[in-house]
Amino acid sequence: MLSKGEVKLLNCPFCSGAGKLYINKESRFGxxxxxxxxxxxxxxxDLITPEEVIELWNTRKI
Ligand SMILES: [Zn+2]
Known part of the structure; x- marks a missing residue:
């Protein structure tokens, strides 16, 4: 599981709302x-690691 302080999500680039990390456990690939x-x-x-998806979120273009 993620430890506290590990997730640093920026606000939404579209509306400045709070981004939230979700885990999809129903994928057959993990x-x-x-x-x-x-x-x-x-x-x-959907990405395989939280680091990747957070990086993508934090750097996505409007
Ligand atoms: Zn938004």
Missing amino acids: DKYTVICEECGSRTP
């Missing part, structure tokens, strides 16, 4: 991670 904006529903693709 856990997948997605960041979804709680305000507008904007989301990243």
Whole structure:
């Protein structure tokens, strides 16, 4: 599991809402991670590691 302080999500680039990290455990290929904006529903693709998906979220272009 993720330890506290490990996740540093920036706010949504579209609406400045809070991004939240979700874990999809239903994938047959193992856990997948997605960041979804709680305000507008904007989301990243599913990625294999939380580091990757957080990096993608934090650097995504508007
Ligand atoms: Zn948003």
